[in-house]
Amino acid sequence: MLSMRLLLDDLQEPKWRLAGRRWTNGKSWIEPANVSALVVEVNDDQAPCVRIRVKECRRDDADFVELTMEPEQARLAAGAFGTTPLYLTEGAGELHASWDLTLLRPHLRADRLAPRVVARTLTRQHRYTSETLFEGVYRLTERASAMFTTAGLSIHYPEPAEHVLEPRTLRPGVDPLAALDELLTDAIRQAPTATGCVGVELSGGADSGNVALAVKAACFPEMHSFGLLVGGSVGRQQSERRRALVEHCGFLDTAVSAVQHPPFCPGGVRALRKPHDPAGAFYQEAFDVLREQAAARRCEIMFTGTGGDEINAYHSRTQAQLPAPDPVPWLGVQGARALAEVNEHLAPIPVLPVPTLMAFGLHNPGFLRAGIWPVSPLANPQIVRFMEQLPHEHKRGKALFRERIRRAGLAEWVAAPAEPENFLAVLEKGLRSYGLPVLDDMLKESILVDLGYVDGKSLAEARRDADAAPVVPDLLCDVLALEAGLRSIM
Numbered sequence: 001m002l003s004m005r006l007l008l009d010d011l012q013e014p015k016w017r018l019a020g021r022r023w024t025n026g027k028s029w030i031e032p033a034n035v036s037a038l039v040v041e042v043n044d045d046q047a048p049c050v051r052i053r054v055k056e057c058r059r060d061d062a063d064f065v066e067l068t069m070e071p072e073q074a075r076l077a078a079g080a081f082g083t084t085p086l087y088l089t090e091g092a093g094e095l096h097a098s099w100d101l102t103l104l105r106p107h108l109r110a111d112r113l114a115p116r117v118v119a120r121t122l123t124r125q126h127r128y129t130s131e132t133l134f135e136g137v138y139r140l141t142e143r144a145s146a147m148f149t150t151a152g153l154s155i156h157y158p159e160p161a162e163h164v165l166e167p168r169t170l171r172p173g174v175d176p177l178a179a180l181d182e183l184l185t186d187a188i189r190q191a192p193t194a195t196g197c198v199g200v201e202l203s204g205g206a207d208s209g210n211v212a213l214a215v216k217a218a219c220f221p222e223m224h225s226f227g228l229l230v231g232g233s234v235g236r237q238q239s240e241r242r243r244a245l246v247e248h249c250g251f252l253d254t255a256v257s258a259v260q261h262p263p264f265c266p267g268g269v270r271a272l273r274k275p276h277d278p279a280g281a282f283y284q285e286a287f288d289v290l291r292e293q294a295a296a297r298r299c300e301i302m303f304t305g306t307g308g309d310e311i312n313a314y315h316s317r318t319q320a321q322l323p324a325p326d327p328v329p330w331l332g333v334q335g336a337r338a339l340a341e342v343n344e345h346l347a348p349i350p351v352l353p354v355p356t357l358m359a360f361g362l363h364n365p366g367f368l369r370a371g372i373w374p375v376s377p378l379a380n381p382q383i384v385r386f387m388e389q390l391p392h393e394h395k396r397g398k399a400l401f402r403e404r405i406r407r408a409g410l411a412e413w414v415a416a417p418a419e420p421e422n423f424l425a426v427l428e429k430g431l432r433s434y435g436l437p438v439l440d441d442m443l444k445e446s447i448l449v450d451l452g453y454v455d456g457k458s459l460a461e462a463r464r465d466a467d468a469a470p471v472v473p474d475l476l477c478d479v480l481a482l483e484a485g486l487r488s489i490m
Contacts, residue, residue, distance in 0.1 A: 001038055001084050001368070002054045002065055003098035004030040008150060011069050014050045016042065023052065030067065033084070033099055036300050037192035037373035055079075056373070058192040061381070065140075073149045080161075080351040080381065082142040084368060085361045089137045090153040097140075100365055101132075102275040102489065108134050110447050110486045115338035118453050121279055121482055122335055123325050124475075125342045128354045130155045133279055141347040142357060160348040164388035167314075176394055177404055183386055184214040187377040191301050196221035199299035199372070200251065201290075203227055203421055204241035204414075206401040207308025211377055213408050215303055216249040224297050225251035226290050228283070230421050231259035238421040241414050248410060254293045258423065261286040262430030263477060264438055270484040271434070278485025281362040282477055283423060285430075291370040302372050306360070307379035310353035311387035312395045328475060330459040334452030352379050424474075431472040431480075438480050439463050447486045454479060 010026035017024055022031040023042070032038045032054045043051040048071055055064035063081035067074060074095065078086060084099045089107045098104055112135045120126050121133065130138045140146055143158035170176060188211075191198065200215050202208050202225040215223060227242050229235050239255070246253045261268065268285030269276050281287065294302055328335075350357055356379045367374040377383065387395065394400040397416075405415040443463060448454040459479070466472045 001063070001099055002030060002032050002067075002086070003100065003103055004028075004067070004096070006030070006069075006074055006095040006097075006148070008072055008074075008093045008148070011048070011074065012071050014044065014048050014069065016044065016050060016052075033368045035368055035371050035373045036194055056083075056192045057194075058190060062192070073147065075148070076140060076146040078140045078142055078144055080142050081379075082350070082352060082357045082360055083374065083376075084364045086140040087132065087137055088140060088146055088153060088155075090148060091136075093150070095148045095153065099368060101137075101277045104137065105275055105489050108137065108489050110490050111451070112136070113451065113453075115334060115453075116341040116344065118448075118482075119331075119335045119338035120342050122331060122448075122453065122478055123328050123339065123342075124478060125325050125339075126358055127342065128347045128350065128357055129345055130157070130347065131345060139361070142350045142352070144347070157348050161351040163349065164385060167391045168389045170391060176390060176400055177407065179386065180383070180400060180404065181214070183380070183383050184210065184377055185217050187380040187383065188214045188218045188303065188375075191218075191303070191375055192373065193220070193300045195298075195300060197224075197298050198222070198301040198303065199224045199226055199294045199297070201226055201302060201304045202242055202245060202251070202253075203305065204238045204245065204417075205305065205308075205420055206398045206405065206415070207305030207378060209241075209245055209305075209405050209410075209414070210308070210401050211303050211305050212245055212249050212251070213404065214377065216251075223249070223251050224294065224299055225249070225253045226294055226302075227253075227255050228258040228286050228290060229255050230423055230426055231257065232425050234419050234421055234425070235259075237413075237417060237419055241417060244410055244414050248408065252297075254290075254297070256286060256290050256293065258283065258286040258426045259429055261289050262426045262434065264430050264434035264480065264484070266434070270438075270481070270488070273484075273488050275488050276485055277365070278482050278489070279362075280481070280485060281366075282427065282481065284366065286426070287363065287366060291366050291372065294372055295370040299372055302367055302374050304363075304374055304376045305378060306363070306376040307353065307356040307384075308398070308401065310356050311378060311384055312398050312401070313353075314392045314395055326475060328478075330455050330462055330479065332449070332452045332455045335454065351381050352384060427474055427477060428471055431466075431474070431476060435472070435476065435480050436463070436466060438484060439466075439476065442480065442483050446483060447490075448479065448483050 010028040053066040056062035064079045402415045449456040
């Protein structure tokens with residue numbers, strides 16, 4: 001939620017001054033993301049020690065990044081929410097940091113990649129860690145700290161967060177739906193908005209539907225809904241569910257056809273080679289359009305349903321095992337060698353579910369670029385803990401979430417659709433129409449092939465097979481998106 005350039009020499013005489021949105025001191029500067037939901041607190045009462053905190057306004061348990069500076073050292077600390085990533089790199093007595101990886105572009109080199117991170121990306125074995133695709137560039141994970149001194153930059157992980165390992169039995173007379181409703185409504189009413197103009201990502205599913213009902217109850221002055229329509233028969237049912245929720249909640253709705261903005265489409269971030277995170281979301285093109293629509297309507301906050309799948313999952317944290325990944329036939333020698341290290345140097349168990357934090361890293365920087373602060377109420381720590389304790393029968397098939405939609409007076413086909421929405425048709429359209437030409441170009445010249453992470457002959461065979469295949473293998477999206485992203489920052 002901030003960007004900065006910090007020189008150790010400037011810490012000897014701290015004279016921080018505000019110039020527009022940027023705090024400056026000599027050649028050093030610190031600037032929060034340009035969203036109204038963030039505030040900057042500066043404490044220089046104990047100079048030369050200066051503390052600067054960028055945080056959400058209004059919320060009791062706000063997300064934050066805190067920078068403490070003293071002569072010859074600086075310490076960064078992150079909150080537990082992980083709403084946005086913070087990327088760090090150092091060199092020649094300077095520390096550079098940003099929530100937007102592309103703002104560190106002068107320090108990113110496509111020929112200096114971290115092998116195990118590349119292997120994780122190509123094989124969908126993503127892990128939550130301080131490591132990034134680029135050597136010497138780090139992510140400040142939740143509750144972690146980073147120390148910058150004359151010796152360089154070091155990252156320090158926190159202790160593992162405590163969790164409820166098994167569900168508990170409800171006390172007699174307790175209504176879990178009423179408890180969820182209270183927690184969810186409270187989380188939303190704390191949203192850091194000054195004007196009350198808010199948006200809701202409304203897919204038509206149970207997660208976003210529950211968030212939408214709580215936003216309605218909060219009675220903000222201006223409430224918008226935004227959704228990506230996936231097309232086809234599934235999309236028609238999705239559109240009907242969304243319409244029912246929009247009318248019930250009284251939202252001003254904007255729907256975007258995801259099929260018209262699939263991966264690699266003309267005019268999108270990848271086709272234009274606009275600098276972007278190579279590990280970014282598959283459907284960035286469509287979500288970019290959605291975020292532009294929300295910004296045009298001056299939404300300060302975007303409520304999302306992120307986290308709903310994770311808090312409804314059932315497993316013991318002590319016995320959980322990740323499913324075996326699908327084999328990647330075009331994985332090169334360098335990538336295959338690095339597979340042995342995919343589980344090394346992982347961040348400890350966080351407060352929020354790991355997939356939720358990773359989704360934040362993929363999607364939330366795009367909201368900040370649009371001037372919008374994303375809020376995911378289902379990932380509120382109190383709700384996470386409540387759902388951990390809930391007996392499984394209330395989580396199986398999202399039973400409690402669906403019952404809440406029914407009690408609101410909505411139809412069964414809204415609460416429990418026969419065919420939930422999915423992006424498979426969108427991905428196939430993107431790969432078939434626009435991804436395969438990218439692959440043709442990659443077969444002529446490729447960063448990943450040259451570095452040994454991808455085997456060119458196997459990739460060429462996959463290209464020949466794709467023409468005759470009824471569906472293009474979706475694993476190709478991983479390698480194409482990574483290649484396009486690396487090219488964009490060169």
